[in-house]
Amino acid sequence: MNSKPTLGISGCLTGSTVRFDGGHKRMGFVMDDLAQWVSFRPVCPEMAIGLPVPRPALRLIRTVDGDTRMRFSHAPGEDVSEKMQAFAADFLPGIADLAGFIVCAKSPSCGMERVRLYDENGNRGRKEGTGLFTAALMETYPWLPVEEDGRLHDPVLRENFVERVFALHELNRLRAEGLTRGGLLAFHSRYKLQLLAHCQPGYREIGPFVARIHEWDDLESFFVAYREKLMAILKKPASRKNHTNVLMHIQGYFNKQISARQRAELRDVIINYRAGKLPILAPLTLLKHYLAEHPDRYLQTQNYFDPYPDSLCLRLAVS
Template identity: 65%
Template sequence: MSDKIPIGISACLLGENVRFDGGHKRFGFAVDQLAPYVRFEPICPEMAIGLPTPRPALRLVKAGEGTAMRYSNDASVDVTDAMQRWSAERVASLGHLCGYIVCAKSPSCGMERVRVYSPTGKDARKSGVGLYTAELMKRYPWLPVEEDGRLHDPMLRENFVERVFALYELNALW
């Protein structure tokens, strides 16, 4: 096995200036410690569906039985369909990945406890999953996925790395 381990990652965590405010969320563990051993495949779903940087912040909003994605400053701008369609297409090509590190709290990339606002925008519950990551986890339930925030915990970090290596070794057998 000579190739480096392929791991998907939210592009902002690698220090790319793709966030809504034009900044990034460089994640030292990934950039400084994991990078020598893995091949990161950075993706920013919001830029991938054609949104600019900077841009208005997006939020998840309860819509019927489901969740919609809208601009937080203008609920008439709804990118739910665009994000879900692109996500389904994109994740279909990611079967080779051995792990994924996503940016916490993001309505696109968050893995858990993402704020979901009521239709009036007055209340929010930390009950959502980012639309892109929801598609990723639905398609590959065995894929080790973790958030930057959770990987500050040494136990969760070790567990994630072990699962990534196990999947890498399993994939190499095929």
Template identity: 80%
Template sequence: MNTQPAIGISGCLTGSAVRFDGGHKRMSFVMDGLAQWVTFKPVCPEMAIGLPVPRPALRLVQATTGDINMRFSHAPHDDVTQKMAEFTASYLPQLGNLSGFIVCAKSPSCGMERVRLYDEKGNRGRKEGIGLFTGVLLEKYPWLPVEEDGRLHDPILRENFVERVFALHELNILRANGLTRRALLDFHSRYKLQLLAHHQAGYREIGPFVASLHEWDDLDAFFIVYREKLMALLKKLASRKNHTNVLMHIQGYFRNQLTSRQRGELRDVILHYRDGLLPILAPLTLLKHYLAEYPDQYLLTQNYFSPYPENLCLRMTVN
């Protein structure tokens, strides 16, 4: 398996001139930052069904029956819904090993949310549609991290997406190497602090499920259920409060090694993070320093400290 996560992406976001007007929507973070750490699998569904560049604009039309169709804006009776459905049905089964997908916002084929709907008379409706390609993608792969370009400008959503991409990539490698009970248990153990930062109640709920692993004869069946549970938990945004609780928990591992002054300084840094005065990078850097000085076998295994390549600098902001 590729040692880098494979990410699907709407072709226009890579800088390819595939949009209906002959332009593109190149994302600098994606192509200048993330690109060195992942392998992109670009696709333009509209070109894939045979449409040219440039081409007439498409829109989503909601029929009186409630069905959503894709039609040309200038020729509302020219329908390409079936072509898009056929392409999607043939293309998506090839994506089982992807670790994420970045789609183009507002697109009638790729938009993830709030795509404008029109009625059959051409009247503008609400922004509550989903692109036809992305809608099926979300349904077929509910565990897959999917984000659209606009939302990735939000630093919190950006970090969450990248974190999930690398978690799913590790899961994909685990499966490709051959599932064992020990490997599954070790994986979950490495993610304990990370899950606590995302959702404490969810962490407590998934624990008994993992503990039941010995009852499963079919490890792949267990993996499929576990993958969906894990990715759903990681999709919940980690809160400052939960991060603070995790940082305080980690601090406790050094209570016998640090002086009272060092413990006080560490506590102050964590509380300054809690109060929004410092980015999470500050307490994490200090904790990693103490971990190097006073190694703890459990903490050394925790993915929480490095859930993705540090060069992406996603923890530089206050979050």
């Protein structure tokens, strides 16, 4: 298995001139920063069904029966929905090992949300559609991290997506190397603080589920159920409140090893993070310093400290 996560990506976001107007939507963060740490599998669904570049624009049509169809804007009688659905049915089974997918916003084939819908008379409707290819992608792989280029400009959503990508990649590697109860338990143990930062109710629910792993004769079935639960928890962006609880919890491990002055300094940094005055990198850097000075076997295993490469600089934002 590839040592790097492999991401599916709408071809136009890589800089390929595959859009209907012959252009592209190259995304700098993805191709200049993230590309150092992942591999890509580009696809343009519209070209994949045989459409040329340039080509007439497509749009989503909400029919009177409530169906969503994909048709040309200049010739609404020309429907390519079946072609797109057939391509998705053929393509999607071959990408089960992907760790994520980045799609092009607003596209009638690739848009993840808020794609404009039209009625059969060409009247503009609400922005509440999903591109046909991406709809099939998310239905086939509901646990897969999927984001669109526009949303990835939001620092919270960007970090959340990247974090999920690396988590799923590690889980996929665990499966590829051969599932064992010990391996699954060790994986979950490494992610405990990370899950707690994302969703406390989810953390409390998944713990007893994992504790009953011995009741499962089929580890593959356990893996499938665990993957769904894990990725659902991680999909909820970690909040400042939850991060603060985790940071305070970690601080407790050093109460006997550091001085009163150091404890007060650490508490002030965490409180300033909670108030939005500092990025989370500030308390984490201090905690990692104390962890290096006073090693703790459990904390040293926690993926929470380094959920993705530091060079992506995703923990610098204060917002």
